[in-house]
Amino acid sequence: MNIIRVRVFNTNYIWFLYNYRGECIIVDPGEAVKVLNILKKLQFKLRAILLTHNHFDHINGVFSLTRYFPKTIVYGPMETKNNGAHCLVSEGDDFVLLQKKFKVINLTGHTLGHIGFYSAPWLFCGDTVFSAGCGKICVGFAQQMYESFLKIKHLPRNTLIFSGHEYTLSNINFAISILPRDQSIIDYCNKIIKLSKNNQPTVPTTVNLERKINPFFCCDNLDIKKSLNLPFNLKEEWQVFSALRNKKDSF
Ligand SMILES: [Zn+2]
Structure with a gap:
């Protein structure tokens, strides 16, 4: 199975998964016109839609997509029930699509209902x-x-993470403001600046990479506490995470 990305609304990614028979799954279709054009152009048969939130x-x-392809199965969390999902799923559920287990x-x-x-x-x-x-x-x-x-941190290191948006440049600038001496973050920042200048995508990323350069995966790093002026005896990692998220909100 192959994956292609389609960018809409400036920062959103819609992911297309397809097999050699042209059968296709679409993740988070925020709009239909561009998606329908691609389906038509590549002669894909839409089999399922996956909604994360x-x-x-x-x-x-x-x-619009299910009107064109009425047999499409739409998987999503309970919160998407009134917006087209008829196969409601949650933690622990699994199903097979195009011979792959999800x-x-x-x-x-x-x-509150977000799923992956x-x-x-x-x-x-x-x-x-x-x-x-x-x-x-x-x-x-x-x-x-x-x-x-x-x-997500405890998924296998080679897991490819397909996010819903292209926000890497702003995120890495924030990361560098928190951990300005971290060489992995500095190297990644240089790479992202180059990619962004050429309007190139920076996702998917991997669990392995994010564990090194994403401060939200590094809440046990004492330098983050120091940078946020948090007390060193603050015990819970989630409190560091929360302080980091608050700081990003005003970045
Ligand atoms: Zn959202």
Whole structure:
């Protein structure tokens, strides 16, 4: 199976998974016109849609797409029920699409019902992890987002993380402001500046890379506490995570 990315609304990514027979799965179709044009051009047959959460820029294309392809199965969390998902899934559920097994992981934090779809070595994580950063905590809690990060942190290192947005440049600038002497972050920043200048995508990323350059995966790093002026006896890592997220909100 192959994957292609389609960029819409400036920063959103819609992911297309397809096999040699032209059967296709689409993740988080926030719009339909561009998606339908690609499906037509590549003569793909849409089999399923996967929704990670109930934000318009991830779901807005669903009804138009299912009108064109009425047999499409739409998987999503409970919160997407009124926006086209009829196969409601949550943590521990799994299903097979195009001969590949997909496992559902609850990734609460950005929204209360946010989920991810894991099909080794791929993770579609919506607005949970972005390269070098973390999704906004819209209606969830920092501790939930921290726990979602822990789940992703412990996936195999070679896991490819397919995020819902291209936010890497802003994220790596924040990371460098927190850990200005970290050589991995400095090297990654230089790479991202080059890619961004040429308008090149920076995702998917990997668990291995994010563990090195994403401060939200490094809440045990004492330099982060120091940088945020947090007391050294602060025990819970999720509190560091929360302080980091607050700091990013005003960055
Ligand atoms: Zn969102």
